[in-house]
Amino acid sequence: MVLDRLRRGAVAKDPKKIPDGLWLKCPGCGKTVFKKLVEERQDTCPECNYHYTMSSVRRIELLIDSGTWKEWDAGLSAADPLTFTDSKPYPKRIAESQLKTGMNDAVVCGTGALNGMAVGLGVMEFAFIGGSMGSVVGEKLTRLVERSTAARMPVIIVSTSGGARMQEGALSLMQMAKTSAALGRHKEAGLPYLSILTNPTMAGVMASFASLGDIIIAEPKALIGFTGLRVIKETIKQELPEGFQTSEFILQHGQIDLIVTRQDLRGELARVLSYLHRPRSTAAA
Amino acid sequence: MCLAKAGQPRPQPSTGPAPRAAHWLTWMATYHAGVSNPFTFLDPLVALEAKIQELEQLAQSRGVDLSVEVASLRQKWAEESDRTFAGLTAWQRVQLSRHPQRPQASDYIDRIAQEFVPLAGDRVFGDDAAIITGLGRIGAHACLIIGQQKGKDIHERKRCNFGMPHPEGYRKALEKMRLAERFHLPVVCLINTPGAFPGVEAEERGQSLAIAVNIRDMSLLRTPIVVAVIGEGGSGGALGIGVGDRMLMLQNSYFSVISPEGCAAILWKDGAKRDIAAASMGLTADILSRHGIVDEILPEPPGGAHRQGDAMAAILQAALVRNLDALTKLPMAELLDRRYAKYRTIGQVIEGGELLTGARMAAAHG
Ligand SMILES: [Zn+2]
Numbered sequence: 121m122v123l124d125r126l127r128r129g130a131v132a133k134d135p136k137k138i139p140d141g142l143w144l145k146c147p148g149c150g151k152t153v154f155k156k157l158v159e160e161r162q163d164t165c166p167e168c169n170y171h172y173t174m175s176s177v178r179r180i181e182l183l184i185d186s187g188t189w190k191e192w193d194a195g196l197s198a199a200d201p202l203t204f205t206d207s208k209p210y211p212k213r214i215a216e217s218q219l220k221t222g223m224n225d226a227v228v229c230g231t232g233a234l235n236g237m238a239v240g241l242g243v244m245e246f247a248f249i250g251g252s253m254g255s256v257v258g259e260k261l262t263r264l265v266e267r268s269t270a271a272r273m274p275v276i277i278v279s280t281s282g283g284a285r286m287q288e289g290a291l292s293l294m295q296m297a298k299t300s301a302a303l304g305r306h307k308e309a310g311l312p313y314l315s316i317l318t319n320p321t322m323a324g325v326m327a328s329f330a331s332l333g334d335i336i337i338a339e340p341k342a343l344i345g346f347t348g349l350r351v352i353k354e355t356i357k358q359e360l361p362e363g364f365q366t367s368e369f370i371l372q373h374g375q376i377d378l379i380v381t382r383q384d385l386r387g388e389l390a391r392v393l394s395y396l397h398r399p400r401s402t403a404a405a
Numbered sequence: 406m407c408l409a410k411a412g413q414p415r416p417q418p419s420t421g422p423a424p425r426a427a428h429w430l431t432w433m434a435t436y437h438a439g440v441s442n443p444f445t446f447l448d449p450l451v452a453l454e455a456k457i458q459e460l461e462q463l464a465q466s467r468g469v470d471l472s473v474e475v476a477s478l479r480q481k482w483a484e485e486s487d488r489t490f491a492g493l494t495a496w497q498r499v500q501l502s503r504h505p506q507r508p509q510a511s512d513y514i515d516r517i518a519q520e521f522v523p524l525a526g527d528r529v530f531g532d533d534a535a536i537i538t539g540l541g542r543i544g545a546h547a548c549l550i551i552g553q554q555k556g557k558d559i560h561e562r563k564r565c566n567f568g569m570p571h572p573e574g575y576r577k578a579l580e581k582m583r584l585a586e587r588f589h590l591p592v593v594c595l596i597n598t599p600g601a602f603p604g605v606e607a608e609e610r611g612q613s614l615a616i617a618v619n620i621r622d623m624s625l626l627r628t629p630i631v632v633a634v635i636g637e638g639g640s641g642g643a644l645g646i647g648v649g650d651r652m653l654m655l656q657n658s659y660f661s662v663i664s665p666e667g668c669a670a671i672l673w674k675d676g677a678k679r680d681i682a683a684a685s686m687g688l689t690a691d692i693l694s695r696h697g698i699v700d701e702i703l704p705e706p707p708g709g710a711h712r713q714g715d716a717m718a719a720i721l722q723a724a725l726v727r728n729l730d731a732l733t734k735l736p737m738a739e740l741l742d743r744r745y746a747k748y749r750t751i752g753q754v755i756e757g758g759e760l761l762t763g764a765r766m767a768a769a770h771g
Contacts, residue, residue, distance in 0.1 A: 193756075195756055195757060196754050196755070196756050197754070197755045197756075198754065198755070199753035199754055199755050199760055199762075201687075201696065201753040201762075202685065202686065202687045202692075204685055204686075205685070206672035206673055206685070207672070207673070254752075255752030255753050255754050256754050258752055259752055259754050259766060262749065284640075284662045284663075285662075286662055286663055286668050286671065286672060286686070287672075288662075288752075288753075289661065289662055289685075289686040289687040289688060290660055290661060290662055290686075290687065290688060290693055290696070290698055291687075291696055291698070291751060291752050291753065292662050293640060293641070293644060293660075293661070293662040294644075294698055294748065294751040294752070295751075295752060296617075296620055296641065296644060297620055297624065297644060297648050297748045297751075298748045298749060298751060298752065300617060300620040300621040300624060301620075301621065301624035301625075301648075301744075301745055301748050301749070302749075303621060304621045304622070304624050304625045305625075305745070307621075308625065323641070324640070324641055324662070326613040326617075327601075327612070327613040327616040327617050327620075327641040327645075328616075328617050328620060328641075329617070330613075330617075331611075331613050331614045331616075331617035331618070332617050332618070332621055345608050345612075345613065346601065346603070346607070346608060346612040346613040346616075346641070347601075347603035347604075347607075347608065347612070351603050352603050352604060352605065352608070355603050355604055356604055356605060358605075360605065361605065364605070364608070365608060370611075373609050373610070373611070374611075375611045375614055
């Protein structure tokens with residue numbers, strides 16, 4: 121805390137002297153904050169604790185014991201089942217996103233230890249076409265859940281998505297069914313699934329696996345819902361209730377279990393899992 | 406969920422202002438106001454129908470025999486119908502799926518079920534008229550029938566919220582499906598929705614949760630499920646009662662990740678490009694069947710389902726009975742494994758430079 125304040129004091133004197141890229145304007149409080157400090161605080165604002173978008177790489181670092189992460193199905197990439205072209209051909213859109221993000225598609229899946237407990241983890245990446253779910257996201261998450269079921273591991277999925285990927289048409293829509301069916305079998309095997317909702321989690325993702333957690337946890341002030349705000353506004357032509365579709369709003373409406381800040385997330389997940397999951401001791405033998 | 410707020414008046418399902426964002430509704434309003442006729446591609450058929458009617462009336466009033474002329478015109482009409490329906494664009498099929506005279510779930514239930522005991526309510530919040538549920542006999546099969554209903558006149562349309570369900574509609578459907586599971590009744594789902602309702606109360610009561618839980622629990626339900634798309638298959642709102650062992654689809658219906666209007670507005674930044682969007686999204690039965698999503702395409706009778714409701718209902722009934730016959734013979738474990746495999750194999754990905762789809766994709770990992 122003292123260090124925080126010192127640094128803030130130091131940089132606040134003359135932010136203009138600091139080269140570009142070292143500063144962020146916080147969307148939460150509007151203040152200019154030191155980027156390095158934000159990063160040290162797991163991508164949250166030192167002034168108001170606004171939760172910035174967190175990359176999948178950083179999220180895995182946040183949740184998984186170092187040296188234990190093993191990625192699965194990294195090589196999967198999108199096909200073009202409909203030969204889809206809007207402002208650009210779909211394969212070109214994919215290639216550009218891959219170049220921009222260094223990822224093959226909008227989710228990273230794998231296994232690792234969370235405070236010593238083996239888990240299956242999927243983390244979505246908003247930077248990749250808005251975290252949209254097409255066949256690759258659906259297939260990777262399904263494999264994650266199936267492997268975790270076979271290994272009797274809990275599943276954790278960190279969601280962020282604008283919804284299903286339109287460029288793969290109904291194939292994207294059906295990934296909602298595919299992932300949910302896999303989670304259904306995981307559930308019937310008596311294994312826990314923790315769903316983490318981050319800003320934003322909407323539409324087809326929210327209406328499938330993201331809503332199916334045995335425990336559903338949201339990060340503070342995330343936008344979470346089924347229909348986008350603009351469409352709802354056009355529909356009802358009225359002002360929306362205050363805080364509509366935020367984590368706090370859906371908590372109040374009974375749709376999630378907890379709101380947990382990023383600093384506490386790993387500890388809270390470990391705590392919850394210690395109640396819901398008892399790994400078979402024979403597995404280690 | 407809202408019931409937790411003790412002492413407050415119980416919120417009612419929205420009957421408020423007409424939803425503008427529901428493209429189906431905007432489309433209907435334009436049609437009824439005569440602003441535009443989306444069915445000009447049917448004009449030659451309509452003209453022939455008028456001529457046939459005219460000749461028949463003439464024959465009756467004058468007592469002359471025009472049967473040869475009428476027969477020849479009917480022949481011409483059938484040929485014209487074949488030509489028209491074979492060459493429809495994706496957008497024209499979307500329009501047909503929204504035709505105001507197209508039979509709805511209630512019309513099919515009347516025609517295909519020997520009796521029907523409607524069951525209301527989700528036992529928690531309310532009764533959503535956008536989803537009909539009830540017990541009925543189809544052929545020899547005592548079933549649970551679930552159908553999305555848009556409404557036939559303005560009063561029913563308002564009551565049904567224009568076929569856009571609220572969460573309580575999805576929860577009602579699941580509640581009755583659990584009943585069906587307990588008493589070994591197969592489930593028949595008739596899909597016809599522009600989408601789940603995009604409104605404040607729907608969000609407050611957990612639209613996403615309701616749909617997600619239905620999708621998961623339908624994949625696990627221990628009784629056969631046959632799904633038939635009879636009109637619009639609008640996105641998650643359709644899938645919320647749309648997971649099953651077999652998916653049938655009427656020839657002039659659609660099933661899509663988003664409405665063509667919505668897709669055009671987002672990807673083309675122009676809602677008017679809906680015909681291009683419709684053609685791009687692969688939302689028609691033929692393409693969906695190639696991708697393993699649709700199992701059976703039901704041909705519509707000459708003139709389309711909206712011209713020959715009885716004939717369409719007979720085709721649907723025969724298909725339902727045939728599928729129910731087959732599914733009810735399967736052992737439960739096999740039924741559920743096949744259902745899982747049906748969804749497990751949908752999609753296309755590239756792995757190791759190889760295009761994987763269908764069973765090969767599902768088998769690709771250990
Ligand atoms: Zn801030």
